[in-house]
Amino acid sequence: TAEIINGKEIAAKKREEIAKEVSKLKENGVTPGLAVILVGNNHASRTYVTNKQKACQELGMHSLLIELPEEVSEEELLAKIDELNHDAEIHGILVQLPIPKHIDEKKVIESISPSKDVDGFHPVNIGRMMTGQNAFLPCTPYGIMVMLEETGISVAGKHVVVVGRSNIVGKPVGQLMLNQHATVTYCHSRTKDLKFHTKQADILVAAVGIANFIKAEHVKEGAVVIDVGINRNEEGKLCGDVDFAEVSEIAGFITPVPKGVGPMTITMLMYNTLKSAEESINR
Ligand code: NAD
Secondary structure (H helix, E strand, C coil), X not given: CCEECCHHHHHHHHHHHHHHHHHHHHHCCCCCEEEEEEECCCHHHHHHHHHHXXXXXXXXXXXXXXXXXXXXXXXXXXXXXXXXXXXXXXXXXXXXXCCCCCCCHHHHHHHCCHHHCCCCCCHHHHHHHHCCCCCCCCHHHHHHHHHHHHHXXXXXXXXXXXXXXXXXXXXXXXXXXXXXXXXXXXXXXXXXXXXXXXXXXXXXXXXXCCCXXXXXXXXXXXXXXXXXXXXXXXXCCEEXXXXXXXXXXXXCEECCCCCCHHHXXXXXXXXXXXXXXXXXXXX
């Protein structure tokens, strides 16, 4: 049976390191600051935002929550972002997605200064990531890379198969794997014979959004299986994209849900905010 990659433990270790760096910065008069903009009253979004604020507090960072009503105009939102772009106490800005339909999401993301884009969603950061330059890396993919590194799993030369091609998870995680010299295959909703591809994976990343979608038949014996999914099953229980009971019987390593990829995501957001604060000193 598979060895479990404990994301919660790895995240705790990383957070300790971040907290130490934060106190060093504070001694030098800089407190890393994260501004989170929440538009409207989406329940899940509110939970995510609260968790991000809590993480900031635990690590000694400054956190600013800006709540805007559902009806806020695009112009007002952009004006707020512009204000934060110029605020010396703020090193990271994120707009919690999704935002209401009357606002152009791409325009909003592009209005955040790339030097404060700690989500790593700005096209400048995506381009820098693709070309292997210094960039803010998107938090979930980055967290996956750190989990592998901390577990001592090397990526170079491995065949990585990513199921899912979203801009926030699937595409960037494949790119980061490629940057570390993996051979990468992307699968998605139009892929024919999914199993043919996934069966070849040394490292299989599932970012599909369908509960228990990846079964034992999709997985090669001994493979590393990374489950990004956060879903509810029929009983309302939290579960991943991977059928853990089945797949953990044949995989070499597996990340559970919860306590897998999830805790790494906010940790890397904190890391990016710290890094931005450090870089602000030299600007
Ligand atoms: P998304 O809905 O944007 O993308 C899903 C992808 O799955 C698409 O690219 C689609 O092509 C592919 N897909 C759908 N049906 C498929 C099928 N039958 N066969 C093969 N591919 C198929 O989702 P996302 O934003 O990438 O998120 C994926 C999952 O990860 C969700 O459960 C989400 O909640 C979770 N998530 C977790 C974290 C975290 O911190 N752990 C962060 C982001 C997202």
